Amino acid sequence: MNPSTAQAQVVVDELARGGVRDVVLCPGSRNAPLAFALQAADAAGRIRLHMRIDERTAGFLAVGLAIASGRPVPVVMTSGTAVANLGPAVLEANYARVPLIVLSANRPYEMLGTGANQTIEQLGLFNSQVRASISLGLAEKEDDGSYSRQNSVWRSAVCRVLAAGRGTRSGNAGPVHFDIPLREPLVPDAHVGEPLPEGRDSGRPWTATQYATLDVPLDIDLSLDTVVISGHGAGHRPELATLPTVAEPTAPMHGPPLHPLALSLLRPKQAIITGRPTLHRQVSRVLADPEVTVYALTTGPRWPDVSGNVVGTGTRAVTYGAPTAEWLDHCRELDERAVKVVRAELASHPKPTGLHVAAVVMDALRDGDQLLLGASNPVRDAALVSHPRPGIKVLSNRGVAGIDGTVSAAVGAALTHEGRTLALIGDLTFLHDASGLLIGPGEPRPRDLTIVVANDDGGGIFELLEQGDPQYAGVFERVFGTPHGMDLAAMCAAYRVPHRQVDPSELAVELTGHGHGIRVLEVATERSSLRELHATVRAGIAG
Numbered sequence: 001m002n003p004s005t006a007q008a009q010v011v012v013d014e015l016a017r018g019g020v021r022d023v024v025l026c027p028g029s030r031n032a033p034l035a036f037a038l039q040a041a042d043a044a045g046r047i048r049l050h051m052r053i054d055e056r057t058a059g060f061l062a063v064g065l066a067i068a069s070g071r072p073v074p075v076v077m078t079s080g081t082a083v084a085n086l087g088p089a090v091l092e093a094n095y096a097r098v099p100l101i102v103l104s105a106n107r108p109y110e111m112l113g114t115g116a117n118q119t120i121e122q123l124g125l126f127n128s129q130v131r132a133s134i135s136l137g138l139a140e141k142e143d144d145g146s147y148s149r150q151n152s153v154w155r156s157a158v159c160r161v162l163a164a165g166r167g168t169r170s171g172n173a174g175p176v177h178f179d180i181p182l183r184e185p186l187v188p189d190a191h192v193g194e195p196l197p198e199g200r201d202s203g204r205p206w207t208a209t210q211y212a213t214l215d216v217p218l219d220i221d222l223s224l225d226t227v228v229i230s231g232h233g234a235g236h237r238p239e240l241a242t243l244p245t246v247a248e249p250t251a252p253m254h255g256p257p258l259h260p261l262a263l264s265l266l267r268p269k270q271a272i273i274t275g276r277p278t279l280h281r282q283v284s285r286v287l288a289d290p291e292v293t294v295y296a297l298t299t300g301p302r303w304p305d306v307s308g309n310v311v312g313t314g315t316r317a318v319t320y321g322a323p324t325a326e327w328l329d330h331c332r333e334l335d336e337r338a339v340k341v342v343r344a345e346l347a348s349h350p351k352p353t354g355l356h357v358a359a360v361v362m363d364a365l366r367d368g369d370q371l372l373l374g375a376s377n378p379v380r381d382a383a384l385v386s387h388p389r390p391g392i393k394v395l396s397n398r399g400v401a402g403i404d405g406t407v408s409a410a411v412g413a414a415l416t417h418e419g420r421t422l423a424l425i426g427d428l429t430f431l432h433d434a435s436g437l438l439i440g441p442g443e444p445r446p447r448d449l450t451i452v453v454a455n456d457d458g459g460g461i462f463e464l465l466e467q468g469d470p471q472y473a474g475v476f477e478r479v480f481g482t483p484h485g486m487d488l489a490a491m492c493a494a495y496r497v498p499h500r501q502v503d504p505s506e507l508a509v510e511l512t513g514h515g516h517g518i519r520v521l522e523v524a525t526e527r528s529s530l531r532e533l534h535a536t537v538r539a540g541i542a543g
Contacts, residue, residue, distance in 0.1 A: 001194045003139035004182045006147050007154060008033035009040075009196050011103075011136075011180070014158035016046040018205045020101075021071055022416070024050045024062045028078025030118070031105035032186040038076065050415075051443055052408075055082050057436045059089025060397075060405025063098055064412020067395055068370065072099035072165040073412075074178070079106050080118040083125060088404050093175040094129045096399030097233060097300065099165035100175040102126070108138055108181050123179045131174045132164040138181050151197035155206035163209040171214040172300045218314025220295055223321030226270040227263065227331075228254050229283050230388075232398040234275025235299045239317045243272070244331035248279050249373055249382040249394045257387040258331050259338035261541050266334065268292055272317070276304045278398045279383055334541075341540035342384055349533055351526040352504050354378065354426065357454040359385040360504050361424045364511035367391035370417045372410045374425035375401040377461045378454065382424065384537075393417075403429040407436030407451065411518070414446035420514060421448060427455040430520075431486060437495040437518070450515040452507065456527035458483045463530040481527075492520050 001009075012034065015023070025031075025038055042049035050065075052058035055077050062075040077083060083104045093100035107119040123135050136157055142149060157178075167173035200206055228240050230247035237254045244258040254274065263282040273296040277283050287294055288307035296303040296313045303313045346356055358381035365371060373379040373396040388394065395413055397406060406429045414421035430453045439445055454460075462468050462480040477483065492499035498519040502510060510521055 001189055002185050003141055003147070004033040004184070004186055005036070005188045006197065007136065007139035007150075007180070007182070008037040010147075010151055010154045011158055012037040012041050012047075013196060013199060014155045014206060015074060015162070016041060017199055017203055018159060018162045019071060020047060020074060020162070022048050022050065022065045022069070022073050024052060024058045024065070024073065024075040026052055026055050026058050026075070026077040026082060028082060028105065029186065030078045030107065030182055031076055033182055034076050034103065034105060034180070036188055048444055051440055053438070054435050055085035056088065057405065057408040057433060057438075059086045059100070060092070060408035060433070060436070061412040062100055063089050063093055063397070063405065064372070064409035065416055066093075066098045066100055066412075067096070067409070068393075068413035068416040072101050072162055074101035074103045076103045077105070078118070079104065079122060080120055083120075083122045087126070088402060090126050090129050090175045092397050092399040092402065092405070094399065096397065097167070097173045098175065098399070099167075099173045101161060101165055101178055102130070102175060103178045103180070106179050106181040108183050123177070126175070126177050129175065130177045131167070131170070131172065132161070133177045133179070134161055135179045135181070138183055147197045152206070155199060159205050159207035159209065167300070168209045168211045170301065171212055172302070214299075214301065214315055216314040217316055217318045218295060218297065218312050220272065220317045220319050221321045222319050222323055224269040224293070225267070225327045226272060226323060227258060227266065227268045227286070228272045228274060229277050229287065230254055231273060231275035231277035231304065232396070233299070237274055237297060237317065239319050240272065240274070242323055242328075244328065244335075246280070246283060247388045248277070248398075249379055249386070249388055250396050250398060251275055251388060253388045256328065256332060257335055259335045260383055261538060262331075262334035262338040265542065266331065271295070272297060273304060273310070274298070278401060279380055337543070338541045342537055345533065345537050345540060346385075349529070351529065352523065353525050353527065353530055353533060354454040354456065354460055355381045355385060355533065356504050357452065357507065357523045357525060358382050358424060360508050361422060361452055361511065362386035364508060365392050365422070368419040369393075370395070370413060370419065370421040372396065372406070372413050372421065372423040374403065374406050374423075374429040376403055376426055376429060378424045378426060403432050405433050405436070407433040410449060410451060411436055411439070411446055414449035415444055419448065420450070421446065422511070423449065423451045425451065425453060426460065427453055427457065427484070427486070427488070428459055428482070430488070431484065434491060434495070437492070437497050446515070446518055448515045449518045450511070451518070451520045453488060453520060453522045454525045455488065455522050456525040457485065458527065460525075460527040460530055463527050464534055468531055488520070488522050
């Protein structure tokens, strides 16, 4: 077989041996050898192949597959701008520690700088955003016509890529750029029957890599008035089970729940960060308070410290002392008050908002469900109307908290989940990645994905920020509100995805059932009163 075909087949074989189960492929010419090899592996049942025509959505489909399955997911594309389109997904994977493998085909390196078509300096394109940039180099037949010496180099490189993506040696999973220059011919030879250069026996990967153990104990006295801030990517901390916990929707609830809006009424002496806090200004103010002693517990080598106030870091707490009954009672009372006020204000508010939709969705969740939240208002709304609970997996692209790729990530997450997957997103987020609904005939499709779109015809989150102050009303609507007037039903029809517009009560009924494939439920909401509603809620909690 020709060199490019041999190399591609070895790479795909070793990916499957290394535990890869899903691969996303975008069509192209330079990546044709990989496409042929992936199609063969899919037909043999070794991997599940997902075809997408847009590299931007393909990258986030791979992110969704990876965060839901915990496995590395390669996304394969041709050379040139196709690789650059992976930028947003790579950034998200970097900061969210997702094992995304960007497997880019390239022109032979001697063509760089010659003016050759579709040829760019793509190796190193992602710079510091990837855990590693690895190139195979051009495949060449050896003197005896075989690939026996190169076989070991190719397979070893694949294992190195997967280890870097998983973070097996570093404790820091993340994206990897795997660049493969390929020379014509880019299609298999007409004759067949040449054996593939062999891998290890029994289907083992070429190089075995054990997960590194990062164990950094940190002594913490729990007798001080302490709150836990459970952020995105946090691992469960049973040693903190007695402590009031402000948990983001994607994070575990270590101890008794504490509503984020109740935090501003407390004066903790100590705060313990787990994971990476990405929501709530109330949390940021506590962590920046010089009178509060802050510790950070993380599962990897890095720790969050936006204010520079952390005094100690570790991977687990060695605790002594115990919180006082007075402190625990006070936190519990404030949490109960906050929950009651939020629900009462929602009940009395005259028009449905994104908060109302979030309340319906969170109340409809049941054990075994998977939920993906849009990274703008939906994840914040979910945090205000509910607490995380066991038995429900909650995902969100909180690495860099962009709205791009959310529909694709939801599809990817649903493709790896046996039960229901619900996605709660805003209208701008939905429109930004509408092409994520484009799934070709015969491609793997989610069995049960319901996408709930809270449609307030624009950017509701900006109503709650500084630019939403009434003094800026003259410029707000066009440059921040960004109304679009889009007919979501017509758009869904173009993608052949069932759509229904419902009110909150109808949504509650719809969410007692299943998606039976992909469906979109749209709820018309109102954003002009959001600022007032949030202010009323905060005032009610403050008493």
